[in-house]
Amino acid sequence: MALIQLRNINRIFHQGDLEIQVLRDISLEIQEGDFVAIMGASGSGKSTLMYIIGCLDSPSSGTYLLKGMNVSEMDDDRLSLIRNESLGFIFQSFYLIPYLNVMENVLIPSLYSSKNIEFKKRARELLEEVDMSERMKFLPSELSGGQKQRVAIVRSLINDPEIVLADEPTGQLDSKSSRQVMEILSRLNSRGKTIILVTHDPETARYAERTIFIKDGCITPG
């Protein structure tokens, strides 16, 4: 059974009397251990799709099965739990909390977790792995973009989720930092994590094993 199954997903936004259909009849399966890139032009609906897969937004119609469970039937607490335990998020603009240092930022998911993990130890190991162990007490404002994104990656991994969702993770980074970030994601994938990457950059998408193209809210064949 597929880890992620979308069937006939539609997402319609209402702006006054205006109906904006952002996603049209999206059906798609992602297997455990996949590295999938979602590509498309700006405004094509990539992020919207990622938010739905990430249980941050719900489709207007259609079915979404995550690990065989129907997400649309879950209440908010259940969705929070799934986001906390099964999903990791990486965003273009990092979203590191400015008043917390690197270590504290990385540990935020553990606040909401009941998983029995030695979070601090794991955080130290993961920070070591992305070469950030010397900056554990730094504030986000004291880090470069690439460093921030590496911290965000560690944060997404702290709860050991099955799926990592990355929305333009290299969007604000130079080519060297981008390469670093993508190599980390590849490495995670090779260790079994399912990675879903949203990007409009073919260079970045090349790291994925499979690419899904979206145009005007529809999946198109390349």
Added chain:
Amino acid sequence: MAASLLGKNLFLTSVIKALRQNPARSLFALCGISLGIASLVFIVAAIEGSNQNAHNIIKLLGPNSIFVRSGFGDKTRVRRLTYRIDIRDFYNLKRVYGVKSAAFLLLKQRRISAGGQARNAYAVSATRDFLEVFDYELKEGRFFRSAEYSSFPKICIMGTELSRFLFGKRNPVGQRVQIARTTMTIVGVFAPKGKLPSGKSLDDRVIIPIKTYRKFIEPEYKRLFAVKLKLEPDADYDHVVSMVRKVMLKRHKKDDFVVVTPETVRKFLNIFNWTLSLYLGLASLIALFISGFVMSNIFYINVKVRAWEIGIRRALGATRQAIIYQFMAEALAISVAGAVIGSLAGFFAVRWVTPLLKIPTVYPVKSLVLAVCFSAATGLISVLMPSRAAAHLNTVHALKSRL
């Protein structure tokens, strides 16, 4: 969930750091709460102080006693301030059924000096029963002997405060003191009686046997400041009080005298407390209400400015409840800090303002608990709505709100 969240160090760290991140907003909320709490603490202090006043008066009055103080007559007409009670009242009161003993209070301010020190203080006359009826106790030396009430010995008993002023730490017994134009010998010192509610000390006086008093201090003795009665142990207190009133009203108008009993003291102070509580209570309630309103608005701003932070926390798995707890905890931290600062400010107000109100300065330590509770309640209630708003933000919108 709640327990596991609140039990984590990071939760507290995050709360404190978030508050420090926005010092202006936090400080503003803090000031509001502190002000409300300060006024609350002050009220409690004022009420406790006035209660202590009542206690002091009642204690001074002693058990099973009635104090009849002279009024100044009709206050609407300007007259010479003369005592309305006289010696005939004293004899009438002494004869009331149930009265065991009675003494009158007759005093005059005189210049008192010894060893180069001088000051004006009250010289008080003492009849045979005076020391017993007014519950004087001995600290040093002796009281007057029976024969000394019928002759004119130049002796006196001194209060501790006056003695300290004139003689410092030395024992004044046996020393000579100049009272008005007469030199007298101090035979005893009475145990401290404390202060009147007006702040006047009862130990800044000297007591002189009645005949000596009339001969050397003041011959006029018909007008009395007050009369104190001690009742028989089995007397019906309330009945005696009503008889005392009746006897007084035969010769006087209502305004000419005041009957002081524990009951009247309590009644008067109750009224005082009520008005005080009402006015100050209303004021501090308004202050707390306003501070709650300020806090609420500041947290609405917080929620708006920190929307993306709420978004990312939600994305990372925070439930709505967890977001509510976070803001509640921030409000609680401000409230507790506000309670402490407000209490300190209140204590300062107590220190400087209660003396002006002629209320004993009582630091209401108990009110600290009250302050923390009120403050916490204000904080939590006022932040209820903003934190719910935060919890119900659309996560995707919240994330996108980052500039």
